[in-house]
Amino acid sequence: MLFVACAVWSLRATARPRTHAALFLLLETTCLGTFAALDLILFFLFFDLSIVAMYLVISGWGHGDRQRSALMFFLYTFLGSLALLLGIIGLFLGSEPRTFDIVRLAADPPWRDDPTTAGLVLLAVGIGLAVKTPTVPFHSWLPPAHTDAPAEGSAVLAGVLLKLGTYGFVRIAMPLLPDAWQRWAGVVIVVGVAGVLWGALVALAQTDVKRMIAYTSVNHMGYVLLSLGAVGYTTAEAGPRAVAATGAVTQMVSHGLLTGALFLLAGVLWSRGGTYAFDRWGGLARPAPVLATLLVVAALGSLGLPGLSGFVAEFQVLSGSLAAVPVAAVVAVLGILLTAGLLLRALQRLLTGDQVRPGGVDHVGDVTTRERLAVAPLLALSVLVGLVPVVLLGVVGPAANTLVELTSR
Amino acid sequence: MLLSVVVLLPAVVGLVLVAVPRLPDAVASWTWLATTLVVAGLVAWTWWGFDPGGGVQYDVKVPWIPTVDASYHVASTACPCRCWR
Known part of the structure; x- marks a missing residue:
């Protein structure tokens, strides 16, 4: 829905409309893909590609200090997704038989009998998703990225990309690590x-x-x-x-x-x-x-x-x-x-x-x-x-x- | 199948937009709008056909890196967690 709005928004008035359109379509695929993925690696793949597409949108069509904001966005969220990857591998290693499939992992959550490891895996997954969400104290990339992104870029960034983080909590962190989530719920609430x-x-x-x-x-x-x-x-x-x-x-x-x-x-x-x-x-x-x-x-x-x-x-x-x-x-x-x-x-x-x-502006339309x-x-x-x-x-x-x-x- | 179309259609159209030489800018903008409308329509359709008590729907699973049991697995669960009922 939001992607339709952005397409309408950018019907005119955009520089290099062809590449712009292609990038936003790519962005749409990555977001839909993340929401539909039932495999951890597939989830990670789409999650990561969304960062690349958003980086190009900010650095290519933004304004103000856009190169710096785009780079900050990229480094910050990329670091986050590396933490997420670490967590995903942790989940994989705890599964028996080894699998990346979310449905099978949820049926038999990994690391049930090892609270320390489960806590560490949750920490990695949590940091990865928290950067994307973003939560305090991982939010500092957000304001510059938003300010310097084009309007339609900000709308997608806030409207859809941030949801990838919170969606990850609901999809991965809670069902796959229920014990650890219960133990550390207090920290989540404080954050x-x-x-x-x-x-x-x-x-x-x-x-x-x-x-x-x-x-x-x-x-x-x-x-x-x-x-x-x-x-x-x-x-x-x-x-x-x-x-x-x-x-x-x-x-x-x-x-x-x-x-x-x-x-x-x-x-x-x-x-x-x-x-x-x-x-x-x-x-x-x-x-x-x-x-x-x-x-x-x-x-x-x-x-x-x-x-x-x-x-x-x-x-x-x-x-x-x-x-x-x-x-x-x-x-x-x-x-x-x-x-x-x-x-x-x-x-x-x-x-x-x-x-x-x-x-210099004498009439506001x-x-x-x-x-x-x-x-x-x-x-x-x-x-x-x-x-x-x-x-x-x-x-x-x-x-x-x-x-x-x-x-x- | 339908869900794979929903997910991959925008990227495919995007690639075509970049690949076709000398495409007028207006055409690109309108193609973009048309694609998003089609995708939104398809999403609305899957939403409509979705049975809240029916578990995993529109399920597609294709092995991808079989050695570690990673697969291309997409499905609509409307919401996470629905699928394990």
Whole structure:
């Protein structure tokens, strides 16, 4: 879905469109492949190729200090995937008979009788996925990569590539290493809550729209980790833990839709004035009412207003984890308050007050039909999930129950 | 089979876009859009045909590096973990 939006987005206005199109199609294959793979090596192959494709997109079509950001992105996530490879080999060595097949590994989890080794393998897999997610303290590649990537690149990076990390936790770490996941669930929760608070606080201090959205991603991925950690708390009842698991998956979907839309809208600012700085823009609601409306909807969704997908996700994350880890859940609520405050402040700065435009720009055009067609479907889907969550939960719910069962073994 | 098409179609089209000499830029952009729409349609179709209680679906497994039992194995489980019921 998001890839369609990016294609619409880039219909015109891109340099070297042929290579650009080819790269994004390659990127789409790597993402779909990672999500469909049921073999560890195949998973790793697609996971790694996505890094290469994204590196080329940032360095080829980005702006600002794009070579440096792209290189940082590449080195950081590549190092992460090496850790993941190490973990995958660890899983392979623990299996009997030796196999990379995820279904067979899950049926008979490796290293059940050796907690130390299982812990180390989980550490390797966890670091690999945490870099990609990204979680505190492995998130520092994210803001520069986002800021200097083209709008459609940021949208895919935030909307799909980050999900490869969290998806990996659900697909690999939890079902294949259930004992280790239970033992180390506390660490996962601490990392998740740290991400929630750190992401929100740092986002608050940003003077740049895109960097701010990037840090809210760190915040949103923190919720996913918090609820996945809560799933590992076998002392709590299975019911709330299944709610937490459903919340985590819903959050992944919701974040993809809303943050994708936010990044595309930030791209509108760049295409009009060549800057993302807050103090260079103001009073945009008058010259660009449609842009303002879309921004408000996306931001409200992102801060968890009922009626949009963000609420369905965060409500389940918090109510699910409240039963298993009450303290962590209460602390995470602070993060919601902070995000709400900072997103509203951003809207106020950009949209209301006197008109401020970057020097040399004397007219701010509203969103074009092409931009509208790219963003509107994403927001429409978010509203659909927000109003009729059954569409999504009907499929996610049973899977969440299975995940809880598998992790509780 | 269907799922393999979904996964590999974008890359194949991408390679064609790079390989065909002197392709007009507009054609490339529209091909890109068309491909993503087709893929989204196919995904919607697999979603529609998916039975939430039915276990692993659209399963394809082809041996790849048999010595270590690594294979090209893709399937739709809609969500991870579904497949072990």
